[in-house]
Amino acid sequence: MSELFSLFLAAVLINNIVLTKFLGICPFLGVSKKLDSAFGMGVSVIFVIVGASIMSYGLYYLVLVPLGIEYMKLITFILVIATFVQFTEMFIKKYSPALYKSLGIYLPLITTNCVVLQVALDNISNEFNFIEMVIYSFAVPAGFMMVLLLFATIRERLETSEIPEAFKGNPIALVVAAIMALAFSAFAGLV
Amino acid sequence: MPSNLITAILYAMVIAAVYAIFYYLNHKTPLPKGCENLKVECEGCKISSCELHPSHNIKEEVHG
Numbered sequence: 722m723s724e725l726f727s728l729f730l731a732a733v734l735i736n737n738i739v740l741t742k743f744l745g746i747c748p749f750l751g752v753s754k755k756l757d758s759a760f761g762m763g764v765s766v767i768f769v770i771v772g773a774s775i776m777s778y779g780l781y782y783l784v785l786v787p788l789g790i791e792y793m794k795l796i797t798f799i800l801v802i803a804t805f806v807q808f809t810e811m812f813i814k815k816y817s818p819a820l821y822k823s824l825g826i827y828l829p830l831i832t833t834n835c836v837v838l839q840v841a842l843d844n845i846s847n848e849f850n851f852i853e854m855v856i857y858s859f860a861v862p863a864g865f866m867m868v869l870l871l872f873a874t875i876r877e878r879l880e881t882s883e884i885p886e887a888f889k890g891n892p893i894a895l896v897v898a899a900i901m902a903l904a905f906s907a908f909a910g911l912v
Numbered sequence: 913m914p915s916n917l918i919t920a921i922l923y924a925m926v927i928a929a930v931y932a933i934f935y936y937l938n939h940k941t942p943l944p945k946g947c948e949n950l951k952v953e954c955e956g957c958k959i960s961s962c963e964l965h966p967s968h969n970i971k972e973e974v975h976g
Binding site: 784788789790792793796797800801803804807808810811814815818821822825 | 919923942
């Protein structure tokens with residue numbers, strides 16, 4: 722149990738996917754201007770990563786390994802993610818218009834989020850069992866969402882701050898991200 | 913041709929077909945009322961090939 726907790730904590734804080742591996746920078750910068758948008762994006766990312774990871778993990782061990790075509794994992798995972806996003810979008814369009822209004826617009830953006838593919842590949846390369854895979858697949862996007870929300874609150878304050886002209890917009894956002902990465906590096910010895 | 917390679921090609925065709933079916937079904941599903949003009953407020957990166965990049969909206973306005 723403590724190992725699973727360590728895995729969760731490490732994925733959220735110590736090896737945060739945005740601040741240590743610099744993945745998912747596009748939505749991190751693009752959808753962090755408002756807290757509402759950041760929240761919607763974060764929830765959508767958690768949902769898609771958990772779902773796509775479970776499907777890709779199952780396909781790898783139940784289809785690719787028995788057929789001896791493990792080298793097809795990259796194309797499989799890309800298509801599984803894209804298919805899962807299409808299915809999810811279609812499902813909530815039809816059965817939950819309110820949910821589509823709040824989250825649906827973020828779904829196509831998630832297809833291009835490299836964090837989703839990285840998590841699916843990590844689950845295989847780290848040889849996780851099913852429980853570890855689910856914990857890791859939830860922890861990574863949870864860490865992504867936490868950093869995205871923190872970043873969004875800082876950027877909202879930056880909008881009303883006095884910033885030199887040359888630093889306005891993305892330059893000051895990247896400086897903030899660098900300071901956040903430095904701050905998060907202090908968690909390194911936690912687990 | 914080794915059987916492993918044929919299996920891989922068939923497998924790739926199957927998963928690509930599954931994706932194509934879901935893509936078609938998704939685009940055929942009508943948008944809920946009030947969601948026709950939803951847009952992500954993304955002004956982040958400079959990757960102009962991304963479909964959400966604001967430059968695509970400008971082009972649409974110019975040509976439209």
